[in-house]
């Protein structure tokens with residue numbers, strides 16, 4: 001069965017965003033510039049309009065549109081090769097889009113250049129499928145690198161050179177993922193689950209406003225995967241961080257997402273609240 | 288289940304493909320070129336036939352090699368100088384290669400024009416033989432080991448600059464992308480992710496660079512750029528074949544020794560980390 005565009009697809013004036021069941025997360029911690037007296041309208045952190053990307057002549061997806069409100073947790077689902085990673089990269093401006101526009105925290109990462117782009121990205125964190133730690137460096141240095149966007153330069157190349165405040169921030173982030181005891185261990189001497197937790201520490205050390213996670217537990221065994229997902233969402237949900245994560249796992253999408261976007265056949269085939277979806281419906285998207 | 292020998296429905300493919308007319312012409316042209324080259328190289332069966340007796344004559348005059356203590360001491364000192372030239376030149380060359388490779392590596396810190404210009408210059412450096420660099424530096428700084436060392440430096444930059452750049456281009460992109468995504472500058476990404484990822488390859492390339500430097504340094508003396516090569520030239524010029532033979536054997540022993548050592552170091556340093 002194929003899920004077609006759901007009635008809750010959000011458009012600019014879509015009331016679904018505001019009227020859907022309250023998300024379990026605490027209210028956003030950051031000031032709400034979009035709030036009008038008495039009306040809790042949450043500002044839009046991420047917006048895609050008519051987004052398309054092709055490699056050579058082959059389109060991966062086209063005409064993708066959505067708006068993600070601040071503090072929302074959004075699961076992006078789809079089969080292998082559906083274009084989930086590509087879409088995340090486009091949203092972060094890591095690869096250029098072929099058509100359409102992106103707005104990330106009010107800026108288009110595809111047209112922003114140099115320092116503007118870096119300032120924008122410093123407000124964003126990424127956790128990838130592979131932990132992508134630098135294997136030969138210490139765990140603490142790897143976490144410290146998460147601050148390079150806000151504090152560029154040699155002092156943040158290694159924990160040995162870093163200012164006291166940065167070292168403390170990195171240690172605090174490591175502590176939050178339960179790995180403070182491993183600070184000086186080389187990153188390639190960690191288990192898969194530990195590596196992914198260090199990657200999470202690196203992504204949150206700079207207090208990002210938006211976090212992207214590309215199949216954060218796909219390379220882990222199921223038990224370690226559950227731990228990592230639990231930890232990740234425990235750390236970010238109470239801070240009002242906007243999260244976009246991709247997943248293969250239908251249960252994860254429904255459990256950790258407030259909202260589910262489904263990619264299939266190069267189109268956004270599904271945009272619905274997690275509460276309105278059943279696991280069976282969601283599985284249909286993979287067929 | 289079909290048994291062996293049982294004929295299947297489809298015909299067996301031919302064992303050999305008949306070359307097309309064009310391919311046949313290509314093979315014929317290749318053969319002509321090889322024959323032409325052999326004639327250009329003065330290939331002569333008479334000389335090949337005459338070589339074994341002459342070689343035997345050289346061998347009887349060269350053996351046993353000259354093992355007199357004072358000769359061995361003199362050659363040993365020259366060999367030490369050779370290794371000093373090689374190691375000093377290779378180390379300076381490797382250090383200079385790093386910034387050069389950053390310019391040459393595509394998609395790292397420099398734009399495509401700079402990449403291409405740097406790679407072209409490195410290609411030119413490699414195209415000029417080490418002995419020609421030695422001649423140039425003898426003119427520039429005079430006879431002696433310093434000219435040889437400079438030749439090794441340039442030669443090493445041509446080699447390591449190119450291959451360090453390739454190593455960085457081939458390095459795992461994941462860590463670099465993760466840092467880019469959080470707003471790190473290019474140079475910070477390169478230092479924190481790309482260079483650490485390429486370090487094992489750098490070490491391996493540098494050790495090859497050192498092997499190459501040792502091999503080059505043994506013949507720099509032929510043009511007066513220091514090292515043991517001068518002894519080889521003098522030995523042949525004076526028909527002192529036993530001493531020349533000692534030099535050849537020493538060079539072979541040292542080059543093989545360095546190759547063994549660097550193979551061992553490569554396995555120790557990189558094997559442990561992959």
Ligand SMILES: Nc1ncnc2c1ncn2[C@@H]1O[C@H](COP(=O)(O)OP(=O)(O)O)[C@@H](O)[C@H]1O
Nearest residue numbers: 055056060078079080081082083084085086087
């Ligand atoms: N750099 C690239 N060059 C060419 N094709 C690519 C590239 N990256 C991804 N693709 C193609 O785009 C499609 C979507 O890939 P991806 O976004 O990784 O899918 P997913 O993350 O959903 O598994 C795939 O068909 C893949 O082969």
Ligand SMILES: [Mg+2]
Nearest residue numbers: 084085086214
């Ligand atoms: Mg993917």
